[in-house]
Amino acid sequence: MTTPDPARRQVHLVAHFPGVNSATVWSDPASGSQIDFASFRHFARTAERGLFDYVFLAEGLRLREHGGRIHDLDVAGRPATLAILAAMASVTRNIGVVGTLTSTFNEPTELARQLATIDHLSGGRVGWNVVTSPDAFHGANFRRGGFLPYAERYTRAEEFVALAKALWDSWEAGAILADREAGRFVDPERVHRVRHRGPQFDVAATSTVPRSPQGYPVIVQAGDSPAGRDFAAANAEIIFSRHTGYADGQQFYRDVKGRLPAAGRDEDSLLILPGASFALGDTDAEARERAREISLAQTSPQTAVAWVEAIWGRALPGLDPDGRLPDAEPGEGEQRQGQVSTRVEDRIARAAELRARAEAERLTVRELVAAETAHHTFVGSPATIAAEIDRYVQGRASDGFVLVPHLTPGGLDEFVDRVVPLLQERGVFRTEYAVDPVTGANPTLRRTLGLPEPQRPDSARYRPEGGPGDASAAESVPEDAAVPEEVPA
């Protein structure tokens, strides 16, 4: 084990709890529960043993459906994010805990309070992955039903995050006096009400929670459109991306980092971490064989048929997973709901492409689906995978990876045991967390990530005599600053 080499870009690693979905091999005898606390504890502690930056949860607000029925790969459930973050924080000490929570269906004051609370309980180790949620299928879960028009989802996200930050910043340092002699606990002059009027929210709120040890939770974003990228450049400190190819990753990296100067930010204030899966073996050949086995295990006969039906947009009764693709042409219906990746623009062209591949490679339906959905980013021996991760980071194709193992909860263990030491030997991965040598205090998540702590806005902005500050930023201001009656559009 060597110390990190300051001349080389450092790798960031995130552990994505796999739960149960189409990439998880739940039928493997080594697979455990996706909901028992023991699974979350094992996974979070393994990631902490591997000195990962944080452990991560995606969010699914509604069980997927296929052909109007619950899609079985979601039946096992998707437990709620905040409770799991708190639980994982309580059994770890230094690693960050980051959860996905939609800005489309939550309310800012309540969500800001929940996140700030866990940020305090964990010693400043929390992050929030702000997503805008995919569609009206999920929207039907909520009070207003339906969905927002696409563009409005990002304007709502902007307003949501601005309001959350105003609340998180609304307690000044030193607001808690705890002065026994004077009998004063809080200095009310230093706790500011936030008055916000905007197209999405009209709120007069006070935060019930002081600023956290890292200021406020780290903001993560996952969304790929130009609007999503602009939102990230203005608001996020991390992007969870889908761009796992090397050249594609470099292009995405340049694009997003190129948007930062317009937002007054520098390159290192935003980290780009694509999702990645891996198949390890003692040798590269053994790893390739293992990757093939995993893809086949991920594609049960039922999964293969459901995948083809989702592309074909219709039920295909009698389709043999060990036989050929159907002769019938695709329909126009939506067979699958709640899964963005199965939507197809031109079904007939896609069907022709699949038929051509199956014929050329002499593949059965199941083999074809396994080949089409195989998405291991890293396949090889520990040395090969460590070298590959290092290449991506030095080549600015990413700042590291969000690793998604195929087994819950033990799928990360071999990566921690076999690949992490090799990254450390290369001098590109930490060999310890930055625990305070005097107090023993844990590092905040921002510190672990090497991100600057957010500066609290100048207190003058919070006082009537200081004026409202920048009027263009006055959509979300403390109530005791002058607030315009109407927020300019």
Ligand SMILES: Cc1cc2nc3c(=O)[nH]c(=O)nc-3n(C[C@H](O)[C@H](O)[C@H](O)COP(=O)(O)O)c2cc1C
């Ligand atoms: C890598 C990645 C992960 C995502 N994870 C989630 C998730 O866990 N839950 C969710 O509701 N949406 C998730 N989304 C969806 C985004 O929030 C967003 O709704 C979607 O990508 C459409 O926005 P876009 O057009 O800007 O990409 C994810 C998107 C990406 C790219």
